[in-house]
Structure formats: C-alpha cells, structure tokens
Amino acid sequence: MDIIPNSHLIEKDIPSHRASWKKIEPFALTFNGYKHWGSFKRCREVAEDGVKLYRAQKDMTLSLTDLRTCLFFESRRWKHLEKTPSKKGMEYAHILVEAIRVRVIAKEIG
Template identity: 40%
Template structure:
C-alpha cells in the first residue's frame, strides 16, 4: 500500500499511524493518494480558492460557508479504477476528518469503505482540457521568454484545452528553477504573483495532470483558465518580471 501527497514523498507499506499523523498534522498539503496498485487508488484534494479566483466568485462564498459550518476546508474524495477505466467521486464535499476516515478504511478493508458515501461516476469525455501533452511533445515545443511573450501567444478564454497546455509548455519550470522541488514550491504558493510565477503555476498544473494521467476536474479547470487570464493581464501591462 503506497501513500503519497503534495508535501511528502511516496511511502510504501503505509500504515494507520502514518496516515493519522499526515492528516492530523496537515503534513500532506492539499492533496494525497493511497494506492493498492497502480490501477486502483483513492485520492483527495482540498478545495481552497487561489489568488486567481476573484473574491466575489461564488466558489469563494461556497467554500467560506462550508468552513463556517464544519470547521474544515472542503475536500474532494475520488476513487480511480484503472482496470475498468472508470473514475468516481463522492457526491458532496467532505471534511478533512472524513477524508482521513476514508483513507484508513481503504487501508484496512477490501471495499467496505465505499459504503459510507454516495459516489457518482465522473464523465471526463466532455472536459474542455485534453490529456496533457506527453513528455516527448513537451520537449519539442519552443520556449518563449517573458519579454517575447505577446497577447497573440495566449489562448482566448474559450480556446480548446490543447491551446492552454501549449502555452503552459512554452515555459520550462523545472529548468528555470533548477529542480522539481523548487518549481513545486513556487507553484503551490498563494500570493501576488509575477509573470514568471504565474507561468510556473500553469506549467506545473500541466505536468501534474500529465503525471496523474487524468483531466483537470470542474474545480481545477476554472483555476487553470484564471491563470491564463492573469498572464494576459501581465503581458498587456508589460510586466514581464
């Protein structure tokens, strides 16, 4: 049984105690995975609004009401069956404590953990973002430095997901920051961003979803589109730092 998360390395032979420590101490960051095999796993992610979401966005209000009601940020819990090629999500948001319970039950049982929640099958066919470009294609795309980036390089708000990933891959965050770890740290910070930091976030999202082998969900797609619009604002304003 393998456990991994945003801020922890992959750990084989995950135990109850390890999972409890990771969740109780919030040491795993904003997402975590627990595998029985490469084809069957559960994953959870925190629905925290980013600095690319305006404060009057309905999502901000929804998350605030959930926190006020439960004392926890809302979490999304998913189950991926790679053999059947199906993905499922718990219908409602969960608290961090409920996610921890689901991870522990998944660790201890063969299927009983599914019975505590209402699951819906996810339809990824209509997702506007395609699977991120494979690493071979990523290596072939021409990098565009900040001072050469123009508005016509940027996809329109309703452009196909392929165009968003193409923009993402015109900046190599791993190469720029010198390591995966540094790129990840920059990408996961929530603060007023420079153009370089925004491009790092977009690049990292593309790489992250490529690593997962999944499509961005309905919560992440607006964030990714928001990154593009923030980048557009910087380019139009001539802020190329």
C-alpha cells in the same frame, strides 16, 4: 510550441479565457519551470503559492514568471495523472491564463 521567454511573450500567444485544455497545455509548455527554478522542488513551491491564492479566492498577485510556473506545473500534474483537468482544475487554469494576459498586456516581464 517552443519555449517563449517572458520578454517575447505577446497577447496573441495566450489562449482565450475559455480555451480548452487542448489549447492551454501547449501554451503552458512554452515555459519550463523545472529549468527556470533549477529543481522540481522549487518549481513545486512556487506553484503551491498559486494554488493557495486560488483556494483562498484571493487575487493572483504573482509575477508573470510565477504565474507561468503555476500553469507549467499544472500541465505536468495533469500529464502525470494521465487525465484532463477537472472542472476546478480548468477554472484554475483559466484564472492563471487571464492573470498571465494581464501581465503581458501591462508589459510586466518579471
């Protein structure tokens, strides 16, 4: 898949809420967090905010851009580890995908 700007993202682009990693990873790469934020460090900081919310079992109140950053960073993390996500990793990916879906349906493009 190519890069998809938030303004062009539609619900059918988003994997299902129970999609496999094989379907989620290409979607995650439709956003380039490194390029958007200008550095690995800033991308990681945004992604860490998502992980903190997930671990605290709080609602994903992040913006669409931040959520896509989190999913992008997870795809890079698992690629770097040369593994597929663990059960918890998949749970987090599914939560991100669903939060992205909610923002897209609501037409929140920020």
